[in-house]
Amino acid sequence: xxxxxxxxxxxxxxxxxxxxxxxxxxxxxxxxxxxxxxxxxxxxxxxxxxxxxxxxxxxxxxxxxxxxxxxxxxxxxxxxxxxxxxxxxxxxxxxxxxxxxxxxxxxxxxxxxxxxxxxxxxxxxxxxxxxxxxxxxxxxxxxxxxxxxxxxxxxx
Numbered sequence: 001x002x003x004x005x006x007x008x009x010x011x012x013x014x015x016x017x018x019x020x021x022x023x024x025x026x027x028x029x030x031x032x033x034x035x036x037x038x039x040x041x042x043x044x045x046x047x048x049x050x051x052x053x054x055x056x057x058x059x060x061x062x063x064x065x066x067x068x069x070x071x072x073x074x075x076x077x078x079x080x081x082x083x084x085x086x087x088x089x090x091x092x093x094x095x096x097x098x099x100x101x102x103x104x105x106x107x108x109x110x111x112x113x114x115x116x117x118x119x120x121x122x123x124x125x126x127x128x129x130x131x132x133x134x135x136x137x138x139x140x141x142x143x144x145x146x147x148x149x150x151x152x153x154x155x156x
Contacts, residue, residue: 001056004028010047011058011065012036017085029053036060038083045075086150090142094131095124097145102152106145 001007005027012021012034022035030050037044038060049055051070058065059075088097097103098115107114114120123131128142 047073090129
């Protein structure tokens with residue numbers, strides 16, 4: 001924000017698949033540190049601002065920004081954000097879903113005979129999004145299988 005890092009901006013950006021980030025930079029005034037984590041329903045942000053420096057801080061999921069002087073700062077607050085990358089999505093193929101025993105059994109329960117249909121071989125390589133173009137009414141079924149597989153996967 002000002003030449004020589006006299007005034008800096010700290011604005012962590014939450015990104016799916018990244019639950020923790022830490023960075024440090026050696027400025028002419030000293031080390032600038034910004035670290036954050038988002039897990040288990042909590043966001044934690046730690047900032048270190050060197051002497052003779054100010055920082056404008058914009059915390060994730062907060063609207064207000066504020067200015068601080070040199071020092072170490074810790075912010076912690078609750079969140080509903082989940083940054084864990086889920087293995088299964090609408091971009092997964094039907095083959096990926098039925099490769100799992102849970103997915104196969106759920107399809108057999110919700111649509112008996114579906115996996116025995118000779119044409120299923122053509123659908124196994126298609127994404128769920130592609131299959132929904134053919135049959136949008138099946139979306140609740142696919143989402144139920146995806147959610148169950150992701151829930152089972154998160155317990156591993």
